[in-house]
Amino acid sequence: NHPDLLDPAVWRRFESHVVFPLPPEQAARRMVLTVLGEGAVGDEWLAVLTRVYAGRSYSDIERELTAVKKAAILTGGPVETAVAESVRAACRGMKKADLKALAVQLAAAGVSDRKVHDLTGLSRDTIRKARPAAGNEGDADA
Numbered sequence: 001n002h003p004d005l006l007d008p009a010v011w012r013r014f015e016s017h018v019v020f021p022l023p024p025e026q027a028a029r030r031m032v033l034t035v036l037g038e039g040a041v042g043d044e045w046l047a048v049l050t051r052v053y054a055g056r057s058y059s060d061i062e063r064e065l066t067a068v069k070k071a072a073i074l075t076g077g078p079v080e081t082a083v084a085e086s087v088r089a090a091c092r093g094m095k096k097a098d099l100k101a102l103a104v105q106l107a108a109a110g111v112s113d114r115k116v117h118d119l120t121g122l123s124r125d126t127i128r129k130a131r132p133a134a135g136n137e138g139d140a141d142a
Helices: 025-036 043-053 058-075 079-091 096-108 113-120 124-130
Strands: none
Touching: 025 043, 025 058, 043 058, 043 079, 043 096, 058 079, 079 096, 079 113, 096 113, 096 124, 113 124
């Protein structure tokens, strides 16, 4: 996954190099379904996970989702709780524009502004402003 980390001399020993492109959004969605299993999370969380994992390698997606499943089993809690923790961790490395888009998607999934703030780190005011005009009537936590 990180050819730039290897010494350039390594690459001279191989006649051909195989480059695997990062999965497009639909492939990331299929990977989430494959690893977590059909029906493990609702469509809303599936959309959120697809957005969070878009642009990451298959191995990264599998590793993160395997950790989600393991956390759900070890805590005995719902998969959604472990998914939320995974989303929170993934948000730490995201750009602000991507965080805003994710915040809109989380709000559309029925997640309260308070929880969206907890997951993304965006202020609740920023979250309200990022939502489409139809979603700005009020805060779910007010």
